[in-house]
Amino acid sequence: MIKIFHVAVREFLATVATKTFVISMVLPILLTLLAAKVLPMLMDEAAPKVTGHIAIVDHSGDVADRVVAAMAKATAEERTKDPVAMATDLVEKSGVSALQPEPQRLTLQVLSPDTNVDEAKAQILKSQQEMSKGGNADARLALAIIPRSSVEGTAKGGFDDFELFTAPQLDVEVQRGIERQIGAAIVDARINLKGMDPDEIRALTDRPRGNVKAVTAEGDKLLNDAAKMLIPAAFMFLLWISTFTCGQYLLTSTIEEKSSRVMEVILSAVSPMQLLTGKVLGQMAVGFVILIVYCGMGVAGLFIASMMSLLPFSNIIYLFVYFFIAFFLIASLMAAVGSAVSDIKEAQSLLGPIMVILMIPMILWLPILRNPNSSFAQVCSFMPFISPFVMILRLSGSEAVPAWQIPASIVFGLITILISLWAAAKIFRIGVLMYGKPPNFKTLIRWIRMA
Amino acid sequence: MISSSPSSSDAVIQLRGVVKTFGSKVAVNNLDLTIPAQSTYGFIGPNGAGKTTTIRMIMSIIFPDSGDVRVLGKNSAVESKDRIGYLPEERGLYKKMKVGAFLHYMGRLKGLDGAGLDSRVRNWLDRVYLGETYKKRCEELSKGMQQKVQFIAAVIHEPDLIILDEPFSGLDPVNRRLLRGLIDDQRTQGRTLIFSTHAMFEAEQLCTHLFMIHQGKKVIDLPLAEVFRQHDPNALMLETINPSDAQSTAWESCEGVETADVVGGTVQITLNSSSTPQEVMPRLFAMAPIRKLEIKRPNLEDIFVKFVGGDMAALNEEKEEFMDAKTRQLAPVDSSSSNIQTYAGGGR
16 A cells, blocks of 8 residues: 555656646646637627728618718727727827828718619729729729618518628628618618608617526625536536546656656566556546646636636535546546557557547537536436536536436446456556557457456 | 476475466476575576566566466565565666655665665665766666666665566676676675576676576576586697697597697697596696696586577577567567567667
């Protein structure tokens, strides 16, 4: 026993007391903080700035003016959001002319209703060619044709759509913006035609939102939809990351012991089983460190955001229980593979097929979370290797998991642990002193049978 | 087969009918071996003969297909690992670990506790002139230095039985001598030693007993003196004062002389089996003025080559085994895998 302890301590220290480990622990934290700040900026769906004009042929007579007004309003609103534009405005207000007046980016050109549509369309192509040669500030980017029937209705009842011809490379966001504004203008024109006030109608039809609060023992709490989805996913990812990180460490440390030929020196003092046990326990401690650090950070984050109500304490207990199961499964796999091969490349070819199975919870976390009691989720809960990951997702999902499935999955996990550790021990005992040709699955199975 | 049979009561290691095969290759074939306490056993034999396999079975690192292995009175070395010091043929260190920490770790794994361990580690490092490497990482050490650290790791817990698999390979003459001294110290302290080697000089210097294995079979298992007695070449070597006498004298005509070959300036004389050097030497003195006349000593290298049947045969066999190992599905655990390394590493 004491030998196992010494092996475990060495394994733990050799992994944790390195710069690489400290960096790999701190870096994700820093990246998360950074991402929390920077990502929303990057994800901002602002349309790129384009210059040019949109031609509009209005057969109804009421739409074009409304689009012009709406665009002018939108541009003004945008300028209040843009610090550069605001500064330019301030400078202009103070009486000094701006050094670089903001160019009018997107303008509207209202064409007369009897314009030849083909000629107007040809202008778009012509602008394209001129642009590719460089220059033409006022390119035609799009042409909208608004039929009278889109405002006044057709003889059969209902309204026609309008047509929008665009340059092929026009940004989707820009195109949608044009579509939205023209569409809104047409609706306004229809309302106007019926003798009503479009602004009033818009205000009346504005759908109210619900203020969602969760009823808890400590009183009503505000709910955050994103957090509600992210917390269960975070649990699963945490489980995945912690087990895989230390599984990976176990793999590399075993391969290192083999390739540096220190293996037999160690085996002169301990039996292969003692070595295996010590290594697995040492890496389990590493996994706990990872789990506690990240879990602690997550809890602290939720506490600061006063969203602790979203995190049932029992789930943290389950996290550790399922970590235990998941870790031993991954560890036995990694130890077996690590002992059988001589370098990391050979290990990858053996691990490939298994990794595909292990990716299932990573890929399918959303459907499992949304529907934790679907038959797919239930089957996955009793599939070796991915069972603990799926269970932790389901337990924090939107529906209660049938009570019997929790102990059942734990017992199932323990049985798979026993089987996989038994097989890993057999492979490990033979593999540690094997050098030369890397074994394939068939060979590994033969080792399990023969030892 | 020639064999001694020491009483088994004081035997440290006993092998009875041990067989080990890897795939189709019989690595060790029906081996009996009894190693008495306080003896120093030299294991010799060509590459791939079964030395390392035998040692690994003694260490319970691999297990025989059939037969018994008893070590220090137990059925398995696992039960008495703390009383055994083992330097494997495939040896290395944790590259990133500090030398002192590694020796502490090995000491602890072998049942030593904290109190005297550090001074023991430092003493040993000083003894092999590596005192200043205590805080260095193992990867910073030269190969010879690493080997000395590995030797310390094998003996730091003062084991009763020390097994060294090719301890001299890769060492320069100075370190060879140092290691020879260290092994000799262990021997004089009454420990039982086994070492496999290709270094015949060291084997002659250190062994009390010699064990030779060839193609998995035991060919010699005797006290060293007995080996020399049995393999006495019954030959003489002489040099004449006048070099031309060496050629012109009819040495074969002397009574008791079987053959006489002139090699360079010396005459190699083999005696017929009924004569002794003591009888023949005075007669040779009478034939020509002689500067030097000596009885040829048996040496292990000659004995080795005699059993293995010449270098070329051994090399051919090695080549076949190498090809065999390459085509075999199950990678060999032991000596034949060392063949692969021998090829890759340019020979030991």
